[in-house]
Amino acid sequence: MERRAFVSLIWSFMVLGRFKQTIRQWFGRGQPTIAEGWDRYARRHERDGKLGDEWNEPAAIGIDVPADELVAYLDRTVFGPFFGTCEVLLEIGPGGGRFTTVLLPRCRKLLAADTSANMLSLLKSRFGGDARLTCLHLDGRGLRGIADASVDAAFAYGVFVHLQHWDIYHYLTELRRVLKPGGKALIQHANTFSELGWKRFQKDVPGSLNRHKLPGTFTLMTPEIMAEFVRRAGLALVGCRTDVVRRDAITLIQA
């Protein structure tokens, strides 16, 4: 392509980008929503097949099994012993279904609830034939559409690490509403002051200065803060595993 044509092409893209940004600002939407961000991520990775495998990084997360055994290992050592099997299991933020594969055999009905429509489409194309799966498109403001006391177990992995404290607390109050009495929830979240958690925090520092929280950054969180949110949301803390995925924490909760 001729150099002038190439420069004017780049210029047009920049003008178009600026125009879209201005329109967003006029309508009070200065930043893309979290769902829009994940929709884009899903579109970019839709041809990769198993979106989510890229997050199986044993060294970065501090787990002692190879990447391709990570999900089965977590299921064997944490999910299975805590959940066993149940009737209705809610997965918040299933993404491409990295953990859905091991959760489906643990229940009769799996409610996959995500704010990204594109993630849900990927999930449907991967597990669409499975009669146990029901997809629910969330609005990012809670678990609207899920009836009170209708869920036996809830699971979230790779979601609460990014949510801000207000959303974390609000989701916990929603879990209190939708869980049956005695129902269980397993939430993986950041553990900022673990050795690997701190490494992750420091990685987010340079790009985050003088900005609102950026997509993909981890929220500052500790097992103690999570325990306090759980208590204030009216739920009971069963325990917190910081020894399995040593960068993060996995909080175990009961209604």
Ligand SMILES: C[S@@+](CC[C@H](N)C(=O)[O-])C[C@H]1O[C@@H](n2cnc3c(N)ncnc32)[C@H](O)[C@@H]1O
């Ligand atoms: C990092 S991906 C993790 C996907 C999957 N759980 C895994 O570990 O492979 C985060 C997922 O959470 C979803 N998500 C983000 N914010 C959410 C919210 N407030 N409620 C429900 N899902 C959300 C995203 O759309 C995305 O599918």
